[in-house]
Amino acid sequence: MKIIKIILKASAICIALFAVAGFLYYFKYVKPFKEKMAETMLVNFDMNLMVIHGGGGNSGILLLDSMVLVIDSKMDEAAIELHKTAKKIAEGKPIYLVNTHYHPDHVGGNYLFEGNTIIAGGNYSEMLWKQESGLNQLPTVWVKDSLIIETSTEKISIVNLPFAAHTESDLVVYLHNKRVLFTGDLVLNKQIPMLMGAAKPSAYLTAFDYLRNRFNLSTIVPGHGNIGSNKVFIDFKQYFLDMQEAKNNADQKDELIAKYDSWTQLPIFMSPQATIRKF
Numbered sequence: 001m002k003i004i005k006i007i008l009k010a011s012a013i014c015i016a017l018f019a020v021a022g023f024l025y026y027f028k029y030v031k032p033f034k035e036k037m038a039e040t041m042l043v044n045f046d047m048n049l050m051v052i053h054g055g056g057g058n059s060g061i062l063l064l065d066s067m068v069l070v071i072d073s074k075m076d077e078a079a080i081e082l083h084k085t086a087k088k089i090a091e092g093k094p095i096y097l098v099n100t101h102y103h104p105d106h107v108g109g110n111y112l113f114e115g116n117t118i119i120a121g122g123n124y125s126e127m128l129w130k131q132e133s134g135l136n137q138l139p140t141v142w143v144k145d146s147l148i149i150e151t152s153t154e155k156i157s158i159v160n161l162p163f164a165a166h167t168e169s170d171l172v173v174y175l176h177n178k179r180v181l182f183t184g185d186l187v188l189n190k191q192i193p194m195l196m197g198a199a200k201p202s203a204y205l206t207a208f209d210y211l212r213n214r215f216n217l218s219t220i221v222p223g224h225g226n227i228g229s230n231k232v233f234i235d236f237k238q239y240f241l242d243m244q245e246a247k248n249n250a251d252q253k254d255e256l257i258a259k260y261d262s263w264t265q266l267p268i269f270m271s272p273q274a275t276i277r278k279f
Helices: 002-038 076-090 126-133 201-214 230-248 250-258 272-278
Strands: 040-044 049-054 059-063 068-071 095-098 117-121 141-143 146-150 155-160 171-175 180-184 219-222
Touching (some): 002 049, 049 076, 076 095, 117 171
Antiparallel strands (some): 146 155
16 A cells, blocks of 8 residues: 555656646747747738738738639638638639648638638548548648639649648649749748658658749748748758758757757757657
8 A cells, every 4th residue: 555655646746747847838938939820910912912921820812803812711810810801802702712731720710711612632531631620611622633723813823742741731822923832831931840740851852842843933931930032942941951961960960950049949849859850
């Protein structure tokens, strides 16, 4: 009995320590990260294209002659505001929503678009989608390869990557006339990626080459972080190359990791060390 009491006491202490550690981690790292991610900023790219940073993943609203295209539906209050803005811009035109991938910060507002066409990557199953994003509005069109939308003012390529990189089925949206690429979380601007589930660093590197070879890139709208030039793409690729080198070269590891101290990250989950472990 005495041994059992000692074990129970030790277990209780361990649980309490884990609870305290989790509490401190949340308030030191997670809470500020969530608050920053909830902030939104509107950028008018031109008369017809609006980019809304934050509030979850970055989103776009593109006004076309016969429709409005929305890219990613955000989450929480930002999702509601995005939907209101899209409806106002549409003025009765049909709205098409593209989900770059199934993570809740990018599809949290899908329920607001019930009755509209919702496009997503075709390598997901309905069960997998529901497991990740909950009982949210499911896509109505599943793109296995690519979908081309042509209007009098723009040609749009909606392309499903032919391999898993960030998730099982990542879509990108390319506006040919504007030379703008919406990458979802395949590219981030000065933010360390969270590599969970199907995510593979080596596949990211393959994706970068695939996208560079397929599209004439000028402006990048990353999944998170500010809109930018081709340099956003180049810098994010270099991050993965550096982490690959850090994996293989212990002498350079600390120096390579330190290059990204200024990038947004979360210890353990969104960190250079976590990327290195996935290689």
